[in-house]
Amino acid sequence: MVYTPEQQPVDTAFPDPMLPRLYRVEQVRREIRATCTLALVPDNGTTAFSFAPGQFTMLYVFGIGEIPISISGDPAQPHLLVHTVRAVGPVSQALQQLKRGDVIGVRGPFGSSWPIEDAKGSDVILVAGGLGLAPLRPALYALLSQREQYGRLCLLYGARTPQDVLYARELARWRGRFDLDVYVTVDSASTAWRGQVGVVTALLAKIPFDPANTVALVCGPEVMMRFTTRELQERGLSAVHIFVSMERNMKCALGFCGHCQFGPTFVCKDGPVLRYDRIQSWFGKREI
Amino acid sequence: MHVIERDALTALFVALRQRAFRLLGPTVRDGAIVYDELASPADLPQGWTDTQDGGTYRLVRRNDAALFGYAVGPHSWKQFLHPPTVRLWQAQRDGQSFHIRAEQPEQARFAFIGVRSCELHAIAIHDRIFLHDAYVDPVYRARRENLFIVAVNCGQAGGTCFCVSMHTGPKVTQGFDLALTELLTGERHYFVVETGTARGAEVLQDIPHRAATAAEEEAAAAVVARTATQMGRTLHTAGLQELLYRNIEHPRWDEVASRCLTCGNCTMVCPTCFCTTVTDTTDLTGAHAERWRQWDSCFTTDFSYIHGGSVRTSARSRYRHWLMHKLATWIDQFGTSGCVGCGRCITWCPVAIDITAEVDAIRTSEHRAAAEGKNDANA
Missing domain, CATH: 3.40.50.80 (Nucleotide-binding domain of ferredoxin-NADP reductase (FNR) module)
Structure with missing residues (x-):
């Protein structure tokens, strides 16, 4: 059996890959020490994207900066974009402070994904x-x-x-x-x-x-x-x-x-x- | 092939300016030949040459009036196509939300005058990265699309040049609109011109020119042939990628680290080094934010920072990363070497670290080890 990481096609519907899309915080769940899970929904005028398991996004907090965070939600529910973040630096710290209704920038999804298709039968x-x-x-x-x-x-x-x-x-x-x-x-x-x-x-x-x-x-x-x-x-x-x-x-x-x-x-x-x-x-x- | 006389260069400048190109090329400033705006051929480094060696660059007067009679200076064309700092976007706060304003990249019309073969290869390498990979960099594309290139065949090699080793020169073979070979024989000062594109041929029509004679074409060919024999350095590339992959833990990396200042000069002058970082800023009110992209260097510890610390803290690992990327991993990533043999990293290294010598040191130690192994087996 040959397994390969799945390479996801580039989203050409969004021409400037350097520009964040706006997402609104729908829910903040406190997890373990210094860690929270953010559920994001597209803000007005932003369209949701689908993602594959293992892919990540770049999360931007206004004026603070941008960091890569892997998506930890359900790929079958792409309208709810879920990330689990631990506070280890200025941006991840700022992400902990977010409240429902706050808006952040999201770029992505990026990268390869786990070989879910190839693993069938295994x-x-x-x-x-x-x-x-x-x-x-x-x-x-x-x-x-x-x-x-x-x-x-x-x-x-x-x-x-x-x-x-x-x-x-x-x-x-x-x-x-x-x-x-x-x-x-x-x-x-x-x-x-x-x-x-x-x-x-x-x-x-x-x-x-x-x-x-x-x-x-x-x-x-x-x-x-x-x-x-x-x-x-x-x-x-x-x-x-x-x-x-x-x-x-x-x-x-x-x-x-x-x-x-x-x-x-x-x-x-x-x-x-x-x-x-x-x-x-x-x-x-x-x-x- | 065609011939234009020295004085016809003015017509070339006029023809390009009439087509709304912004002329950029070599000029003397701060004791070096740099690339900057050119108003007329008078801005070219007429009668100047350079002498270069590890950690050394000096301008020297020539005994003729050559315009392109030097090798390469500290600048490369990447400063125009891949600018050192560029704003990517701006944002304005609005309650809990904010608006992002995209930057409209300026559709530049650059005409580069005096691009060397190694530099054309460097531009081709950046094209591969910024135009022909998974994503397209809109900043690079906006500056690259209309670019007009007047290339120059090198009339002399610099003391740190090794394009022959890298098969990137000295003869211009691809990626130009017009290519010049400068010839000074007795009283005559003229250029043999090759057209690389229809656009180049069209510009040539606006300049006084005539067909080159066989003797003139031969003279031009002799110029690059002679330059090819003058290389100041040689990089032995046989099996180079495998050699480096075999020697990730070689003691030579410690030796070079004891000299390397990790200043990043080599990455700044390198025509192919493309790494960048981003800076997110706000104004004093905190309501306006911007993202800027700047050239970065893998010689900083910040470069590899992830939570908890940097991956490459030692000078050894940072020099190794740079050299390995340039000469080995680049081939896996983009199908060519990341080095075009221009020699800038050798000339502009403050402690004269020489990429060709570092490779030789690793190669020689392997040969020595192999020879000793053979002797041991015989004993």
């Missing part, structure tokens, strides 16, 4: 670390929406502490399904925690899979992805069956600014979702 393992669950959530929505098309579905999720488990209620709901295996682990916890403690790669040992017919979608901190890809390969999964979502500095998302280069890869247009064999020789090297 087992799919999703491995998420920390906020890496957010870019994988649209993939899970898409997989579950046509559940009969896939073999075994499995979500492995690692967070730092029990308080850092993102989308906890939704995880509990997914865990209640008989057609989806969900395993959660935390790096450290107080004695009150009765769940799994340890790194996310340890969860891989819990699940049997057939390397010939399995595709793995991995998103999280680079160090987590490094260990996960290594473990998956040790379990016999080929690099062409492993997909990772990369993160780099981005100023344009169009392939012009040069900031997001990772070796020969432009993370903005070749990625963010990349088949692992394509970047394997660069992955894990320092300061690439």
Whole structure:
């Protein structure tokens, strides 16, 4: 089975890709520490765009700046554009301050997406670390929406502490399904925690899979992805069956600014979702 | 081929100006030959040449009245096609919302006078990035679309030139409207002219010209042939991409980092370096915002910043990124090398780091290692 990241066509209906479109904040949901989920709807005169799971947008807060954020909502409901954002800099901090009715700028959607089509007929393992669950959530929505098309579905999720488990209620709901295996682990916890403690790669040992017919979608901190890809390969999964979502500095998302280069890869247009064999020789090297 | 006399250059300038072109080309300023507005051929660097070496550039008087008798200066044409700073849009606050006003990029009518073959290749490389990739840069397109190019075949190579190594010169072969070869023989000062486009041929009709004789064509060919033998540097390109990919962790990167000031001069003078950053600003009231795009350099730590820190903090990794991009990853990205062999990065490096020498050092160390391996096997 050959899996490839899906390259999405450029939206030619919107001729100037450098110009943000206006979106209104419909809902702000406080998530875990310093993290919120914004549901955006097109402001007057703006048309909604569809997106594929794994794609990202550039979010602009008036006068503050613009940052790349992956879309974490349901691709079947493109009129509600959902992003989960953690405050780590001026723009992501400003995004936390938004209230219902505030208007921000959105450019996109940009980049490649998870191989949802190619994975049909295969087992799919999703491995998420920390906020890496957010870019994988649209993939899970898409997989579950046509559940009969896939073999075994499995979500492995690692967070730092029990308080850092993102989308906890939704995880509990997914865990209640008989057609989806969900395993959660935390790096450290107080004695009150009765769940799994340890790194996310340890969860891989819990699940049997057939390397010939399995595709793995991995998103999280680079160090987590490094260990996960290594473990998956040790379990016999080929690099062409492993997909990772990369993160780099981005100023344009169009392939012009040069900031997001990772070796020969432009993370903005070749990625963010990349088949692992394509970047394997660069992955894990320092300061690439 | 045609011939125009030295004095007919005035007619060329007039013909281009009549077609509403803004003439840009070489002129002497601040002790260097830079690219700027040209009012007439009198603004050209007549009788000047340059001597160049690692970290060194000097203007020197020629003993003739050549107009294009120099190599290349610190400027490249990218400052006009891909401007150092450009406003992308403005926005005005309106309650909880705001309005964005798009910038209407000016449809420029530039005529570049005196473009060298390496520079034509650099423009072709930018065309690939800004016009023929997934997205089109409207700023670049507005400046590139009407561009008229008067190219010049190089009459002499600079001390840091290596276009022959990169197969990008010195003969102009593509991407021009008119191409000149300057000839000074005894009393005569004339140009052999080649037309590259119908538009170029049409402009030539407005200038006193005649068909070139076989002897004149031969003399012009001899000029570039001689220049090709004068290259100040050589970049050994055989297997270069693989060589660099094999040596991502080579100790030479530490050695060059001990000299590199990470000043970014090389990226500013490079005719192909295209990286930019954006700045979002507001006025004092906070109600008016703008986004500006500026040239950026991969030699800054900010360049690779993501939450928590920069990816490339060491000078080693930043120099490596620049050189690897130029000579190796560029080929994967855009199908050509990112280097056109103009030598500017060598000349304008304040500590004379030489891209050709850095490649040689890595290549030589591999040869040495291979030879030692063979000796060990024999022992």
